[in-house]
Amino acid sequence: MSDVVPSLSRADSPCAIAHAAMALYPPAERGVPRLLCLSENATYRIDLPGGGHRVLRVHRPGYHDATEIRSELAWLDSLHDAGLQVPRPICAMDGERLHHVGTAGMPGRHVVMFDWIDGVEPTPDIDPGSFARLGRITAHLHRHSRAWDRPRDFRRKAWTHATMVGPDAAWGQWQAAHGLDEGARDTVAHAMARAGAELAAYGEDAARFGLIHADLRLANLLIAGERTHIIDFDDCGFSWFMQDLAAALSFFEDHPRMPHWVTHWLRGYETVSHVGDADISVLPALITQRRVQLLAWGASHAHTEQVRSLGPDWNARCVTLCRDYLDGRLARRVGA
Incomplete structure (x- = not known):
């Protein structure tokens, strides 16, 4: 801890x-x-x-x-x-x-x-091998989720495009983020419209959408030697399985090492479960959508130390990520 x-x-x-x-x-x-x-x-x-x-x-x-x-x-x-x-x-x-x-x-x-689970919260300097272990663990979670006969009264939130970045999003409105001028708002809105359309086309059939952890960011991992432990299932719910990879990049979607993390996560995941071309292709939409969800979260938590620690340019970098998604640069970075 x-x-x-x-x-x-x-x-x-x-x-x-x-x-x-x-x-x-x-x-x-x-x-x-x-x-x-x-x-x-x-x-x-x-x-x-x-x-x-x-x-x-x-x-x-x-x-x-x-x-x-x-x-x-x-x-x-x-x-x-x-x-x-x-x-x-x-x-x-x-x-x-x-x-x-x-x-x-x-x-x-x-x-x-x-x-209690022993371990240390990783930093962005995390060994890429830890992301391979995370991918493998996540695949086991997903395999269990697909096969599990849930109790009749089982109920968790659904993390969809609407509940993540829509008008009634659970974490607030991204439009309330500080420092967004009209051009920035247009860029984010355009990116979210495209992401929504891509995700609608990708679909929510049982092979792609189910019960996931939904918040596998660095803060919810503990590294102990060669072991990676997942903690804090408080946000677990129903979403796209590949959303767990998007969440693993939370707050660091534009980090220079992000493409290496994605590559290693997918490599680890593939040791347990197959990732298809459509799953890879939808990653830029999921990554950008998650970042905008965090933009909304930051707007409603602007007073917290965690948001202040992101730095004064973090919101502007969110807009840049949206622009990279629209221009295809993000897809090239993750090999989609």
């Missing part, structure tokens, strides 16, 4: 809920919550009294309901049973993994505790 940052005040809502949640678990599973990450959810490291750690996720309100979260946990259970190394939810004293915890004067939030 990444370095621990100081705990928030007990008066802060997610921190107060994290402390209150400890009472749900057996004494051996209780510890002092220490904030690891505060983004959409609040994620805490729990140092166990007998040694070792756990991870406590305090869900943001209004994003997933209990059925959606239980569906995520059901997929993790099935992936684990199939031999894949994924985070494992921990049962509380009542035998349940999901709880709704509130404190006096504060709205409640869903909480889930997971086991």
Whole structure:
């Protein structure tokens, strides 16, 4: 896991809920919550009294309901049973993994505790071989997804063109991004219209569209020696299988090494499952669409350190990527 940052005040809502949640678990599973990450959810490291750690996720309100979260946990259970190394939810004293915890004067939030996975979050200097391992792991996820008989009450979000970059997109409106003049808006709009048309032609049949992780960016990987671990299935949902490759490039779609990452990811994926010509051809549309989805996310999170760390030219580079997609340069970079 990444370095621990100081705990928030007990008066802060997610921190107060994290402390209150400890009472749900057996004494051996209780510890002092220490904030690891505060983004959409609040994620805490729990140092166990007998040694070792756990991870406590305090869900943001209004994003997933209990059925959606239980569906995520059901997929993790099935992936684990199939031999894949994924985070494992921990049962509380009542035998349940999901709880709704509130404190006096504060709205409640869903909480889930997971086991700890050792590893280091990669940087853009990641060894391309790690992307080959990621491609192989992702192919195993997809193979499981295609074959899995999901529970009848299984429900997760669908990540389509409309829900990613449309007027009612789940992460906000890209048009609200700072610094976009009329020309920039026209470029992005044109790119999204073309991407939407390409994806409509590509289609959503079961061979191309299904249950995926949907957020396999560097922050959701842990590297431990020669092993690459996938964490944080909070955004898992239904989308194009190749969307998992687009998401793996998140925030670094215009990085000079991006073509090498794509090549190695595909090489690893092909050791398990076939990638067809149509899958390759649609990658520029998926990559550009994901970047514009992140542009929208950045507009609604402009106050956060994560968005500020992207730099003052990141939005302008989003427009450049859209232009490269429209001009065919992005396709040449990824070999589409």
